[in-house]
Amino acid sequence: MLGGATMASLTFALTGKSYEKTFLVAAIFPIIALVWMCKNFKDELITGSSISTIAAQNRQQSLGAEGSSSLPDASKPEGTSSPGPSKAADGAGKSISSGSPPAPDEPKLGLLDKAKVLFTSFRPVYWQALAVVAILYFARFDPSFLSLRAKQVMDKAAIPLLTFVNTVIQVALTAPLARIAGSSVGARNRLLLVGFVVMIACNACFLLPYTANMKGMFLGSGLLGLHMALTHSITISMVASYMPTGVVPGIGRISGTAVSFTDLLLGFVLAASNGVAGMLSDWTASTGYGNVGCFLGGATACTVAGILLIILTKFGDLGKQELIVGKIGKGKA
Structure with a gap:
């Protein structure tokens, strides 16, 4: 992002x-990123493409092993026992294994079940964190x-440098x-909360007529980078820290499902935030204020998200350290 934005801006100006x-x-x-990824993640790319085939082969081998342990082997002479756990007859005449007891069967659940x-596996604290992030995302509309x-207040050749300023601050902080x-x-x-306040100031730079100039645009872009550094990775980790882990009967291991669901x-x-941003921009443009309605909506969304975070921290579960889910494999659920 840094290299592409910088070179695009310089090329646009110099040509x-x-x-x-x-x-x-x-x-x-x-192209450089693609070549680097293919060179350094060759094994992962190949394995990922054939993982379904490997899983199918494993299932076939498992089924074959089960069949050989329960049916006589025609290739062996009579009286020869096949390898595997020995069995003895119980009082009911059933065959039992001398090895470890069989695992209970997984419940068969329909799609609705x-x-x-899945929904009941998520605790209230997860939904509280997701609500704060969802409202914040209404201020994360498309950079276009x-x-x-x-484009309305500065030279078009310098516009890609806004991405450069934004990205440098994110990388550094x-x-x-x-x-x-x-x-x-x-x-x-x-x-x-600091990040929400910074985003309100960022929207003000793009919204107010006093900052409708090149300095105001670069200030707004810098504040956007600071907001992203303060909130983006932190909000992702916050929601992830409340996701359920482990195995749920009828579904299996739920960690990946929780991430995909989120x-x-x-x-x-x-998608909704971009639609709202477009409608607000069209509304302010039609009333003679320019296409600045999206920034007014973004500042409002950050304000609401901040108020909700304060409420849920004081009266909800977002202030409780003990509700953080431990890492998988640490013995925590």
Whole structure:
């Protein structure tokens, strides 16, 4: 992102605003990333493509082993026992294994029953965290709204540099801020509140006529990068820390399902946020204020998310350190 945004901006300015040459240069960095990924993750890419085949082979081998242990082997002479756990007759005349007792059968659940079990696996604290993040995501509309606003008040050749400023701040601050947030629930919530206030100031830079200039756009972009460093990785880890882990009867291991389910819900929220941002921008444009309605909506969303976080921290579960789910394999559920 850093390399692509910087080179695109410089190419656009040095070539007399040539879109063809700008996109050609901007394609270099994705190509480098693709080659690097294929070179360094070759085994993972190959294994990932054949994982279903491996699973099918394992199931066939398992079924074959079960069949050979319960049916006579025609290739062996009579009186020869097949390898495996020895069996003895119990009082009811049934065959029992001298090895470990068989595991109980998994319950067979229908689609609706699985959905019910899945929903009940999530604790109230998860839904509280998800509500805060979902409201915040209404301020995370597509960056093209920022570009459209910047296009009205600054030179188009400098617009890609806004992404550069944004990204540099995220790269520099995300890791140290995430370390601070990981120290305690209280530290995490305080950083999130600071991030919400920063995002309100960011929206003000793009919204107010006093900052409708190049300096205001760069200030807003810098504040956006600070907001993302303060909140993006922290909100993801916050929701993840309340996801259920372990094995749920009838569904299996639920960790991956919980992540996919959360991404699905937040995907719908992002789609809705872009729709709302577009309608608000059209409304303010039609009333003569310009396409700034999305920033007014973004500031409102951050305000509501902050108020909700304060309420749920004081009266809900988001302030309780003991509700953080431990890592898988640490003996915690």
